[in-house]
Amino acid sequence: MSDTKAELNLDRSVGDFSYPEHHAFDAGYGLTPDTINYIADVKGEPDWIREFRLKALDVFLSKPLPTHWATKDLETLEFEKIRYYLAHGQRPTRSWEEVPEDMKQTFERLGIPEQERKFLAGVEAQFDSEAVYSNIQKAIGEQGVIFTGSTEALIKYPEIFRKWFGKVIPTGDNKFSALNSAVFSGGSFIYVPPGVKVKHPLQAYFRINAENFGQFERTLIIADEGSELMYMEGCTAPKFETATLHSAVVELVALKGAKIQYVTVQNWSSNVFNLVTKRGVAHEDAEIKWIDCNIGSRLTMKYPGVVLKGRKARGEVISIALASNGQHQDTGAKMIHAADxxxxxxxxxxISAGTGRATYRGQVHIPKHLKGCKNNTECDALLINPDSRTDTYPAVTVRGTGNATQHEASVSQISAEQIFYMQQRGLTEGQAMSLSVNGFVNDLVRQFPMEYSVELKRLIDLEMEGSVG
Amino acid sequence: MKSLVIKDLHANIGEREIIKGLSLEIECGKIHAIMGPNGSGKSTLSKVIAGHPDYTVTSGEVLMDGENILGMAPDERARKGIFLAFQYPMEVPGVTIANFLRAAVSARLPEGEELEATEYYQRLYEKMDLLEMDRSFTARSVNEGFSGGEKKRCEILQMAMLEPKYAILDETDSGLDIDALRIVSHGVNVLRSPDRGMLLITHYQRLLDYIVPDVIHVMVAGKIVMSGPKELALELESKGYDWLTEEEPAPAV
Known part of the structure; x- marks a missing residue:
């Protein structure tokens, strides 16, 4: 039908605007050893971190961009035009009046609290969540859980920090993990003592004023033997970001019998390159589950992984990507089996809409000497418009006779007949589209924590309703 | 009197004319049936009334209670009271019947008004009982993996919930065994109302044993060639359509 063939113009311009900037601590543009020394000085870091950063800088400079296998769009990144460090609490500001009306409406419809709206819209440098945060801190502190910023952690808890930091994702893993290792700032550090099961999900949301939405955040989570934890980062509201490059590193360690669930909802504004390395190591009988949802950004490259190091370890990646006009979501998963x-x-x-492109890139590795390993991979793509694009690159290596894998992939399209059927029941074309898309991701959305799944549905409604006809 | 009036309708798919000057009036409270051989344009007529974008109306009018609906989008026509029970209902994967109908019922509420959940489910369950549908049905995705009979019952359930002014039932009897036909017909008969006009499109006389129409029309090659009382169906059943098409053979599909 003619209307569905017309391009779906999902509006990703929310959050794309300029405003005056003021910074107290600013490492300036470009990246040299001076930049690194400046960051280490301002943050008052110990020498081993300074050396770690300087080495990482060399690695970063020596590595080529991964454009050979990904996308040429990366070549438009101008590393010399990026500010690598803006001090805590000194993020750019603008007034609420300057925030575009549609962004305000989105907050309204998503039901984002007043104070948070201002932070998300880039009006306030800090988000005042101290009360909520300290309550959470009190509750988990009694159990011996450490939940703090990564900078504070490396100073306050050096033994435990140093033992695991950079071990799951070595500096040289890829060009962007090296970049993060050189200039990281912000991010969370969590340690859960043996046997402690943290009841409430811990949220980066509550720690915004501790630089959690940093450009080069570094998160390290250690779940000691038999402990359990759920961590959530991001929110469904569009997040205004001044920086064009966001490159985080997240390392998880689940010791014997521990369970970690890491939930991400990413909705950066459409100017952002989101190049993130996330990996966990699961020891014997431990479980790591990544639940990942990518809605925003210009280009996201993110493949959460689990190294299954101990016998009977389990790894899981559940992911949803929505690529709208002009966006490329290049996401996937890595499962490295290293024990029986x-x-x-x-x-x-x-879901690919308009000129959006979604790529699934997966790696599953089961070597010959292992026994009784299993992998299951399912990837389904939904195309909304004729210009939408999807590609799947599964790399599955399973050797030996005692291991099993299964892989299923599907590509479907919302047909004009399906939309007509729904319109005949009284739904507008936008409502029909949105209901179909929600139906497509329904079984995965249910795995998100309640508050996220409700927001996700509303967000898909918003994206689809505003986009047709 | 309230009615759905089709006046000298001509409609094309691409360059090919399918409806060739068709006129018909379906009064509120009445059931009309259209019979005719394959390829006579019966299903096309139902889609043109519902506003399917593949068809172009080249001339003529469709008036619903006096208002021309041809310029309206399909969803607007639906909200105004046109319902089409599809011959081949589409699957909507991942969307449950309960949620789908809830969205459709909500779309008919005035702006700012919200559907009351308890009332909605109460009504939904009443209608399901009427159609002898199991309650667990509401949790299944719309038409996904349904048998032919389940699909048709689901169409009638939607009609019952949406309470249209004018309902078109396109080959509702196709693919039904005798039990399913009985249940579906029962549902349709219960929905007969002085406030509702219905148009049954069927190839066989069988359906009309269960749902007795007020008027029967015979459609051949895009036009109504004969109209008459319900007894006409029996005549057609014994004589076939050929005697009507001697002058102008219907194109094969």
Whole structure:
């Protein structure tokens, strides 16, 4: 039908605007050893970190951009035009009046609290969540849980920090993990003592004023033997960001019998390159589950992984990607089996609308000497418009005779007949589209924590309703 | 009197004319049936009334209670009271019947008004009982993996919930065994109302044993060639359509 063939103009311009900037601590443009020394000085870091950063800078400079396998769009990144460090509390500001009306409406419809709106819209440098945060701190502190910023952690808890930091994702893993290792700032550090099961999900949301939305955040989570934790980062509201490059590193360690669930909802504004490295190591009988949802950004490259190091370890990646006009969501998962009887599960669903492109890139590795390993991979793609694009690159290596893998992939389209059927029941074209898309991701959305799944549905409604006809 | 009036309608798909000057009036409270051989344009007529974008109306009018609906989008026509029970209902994966109908019922509420959940489910369950549908049905995705009979019952359930002014039932009997036909017909008969006009499109006389129409029309090659009382169906059943098409053979599909 003519209307569905017309391009779906999902409006990703929310958050794309300029405003005056003021910074107290600013490392300036470009990246040299001076930049690194400046960051280490301002943050008052110990020498080993300074050396770690300087070495990482060399690695970063020596590595080529991964454009050979990904996208040429990366070549438009101008590393010399990026500010690598803006001091805590000195993020750019503008007035609420300057915030575009549609962004305000989005906040309204998503039901984002007043104070948070201002932070998200880039009006306030800090988000005053101290009360909520200290309550959470009190509750978990009694259990011996450490939940703090990564900078504070490396100074206050050096033994435990140093033992695990950079071990799951070595500096040289890829060009952007090296970049992060050189200039990281902000991010969370969590340690859960043996046997402690943290009841409430811990949220980066509550720690915004501790630089959690940093450009080069570094998160390290250690779940000691038999402990359990759920961590959530991001929110469904569009997040205004001044920086064009966001490059985080997240390392998880689940010791024997521990369980970690890491939930991400990413909705950066459409000027952002989001190049993130996330990986966990699961020891014997431990479980790591990544639940990942990518809605925003210009280009996201993110493949959460689990190294299944101990016998009977389990790894899981559940991901949803929505690529609208002009966006490329290049996401996937890595499962590295390194012990007997380890199991992994990957379920990925992507939606491409307008000129959006969604790519699934997966790696599953089961070597010959292992026994009783299992992997299941499912990836489903939904195309909305004729210009929409999706590609799947699964790399599955399973050797040996005692291991099993299964892989299923599908590509579907919302047909004009399906939309007509729904319109005949009284739904507008936008409502029909949105209901279909929600139906497509429904089984995965249910795995998100309640508050996120409700917001996600509303967000898909917003994206689809505003886009047709 | 309230009615759905089709006046000298001509409609094309691409360059090909399918409806060739068709006129018909479906009064509120009445059931009309259109019979005719394959390829006579019966299904096309139902889609043109519902506003399917593949068809172009080249001339003529469709008036609903006096208002021309041809310029309206399909969803607007639906909200105004046109319902089409599809011959081949589409699947909507991942969307449950309960949620789908809830969205459709909500779309008919005035702006700012919200559907009351308890009332909605109460009504939904009443209608399901009427159609002898199991309650667990509401949790299934719309038409996904349904048998032919389940699909048709689901169409009638939607009609019952949406309470249209004019309903068109396109080959509702196709693919039904005798039990399913009985249940579906029962549902349709219960929905007969002085405030509702219905148009049954069927190839066979069988359906009309269960849903007795007020008027029967015979459609051949894009036009109504004969109209008459319900007894006409029996005549057609014994004589076939050929005697009507001697002058102008219907194109094969």
């Amino acid at each position: 009887e380890t199991t992994s599960n990957i379920v990925s669903k992507s």
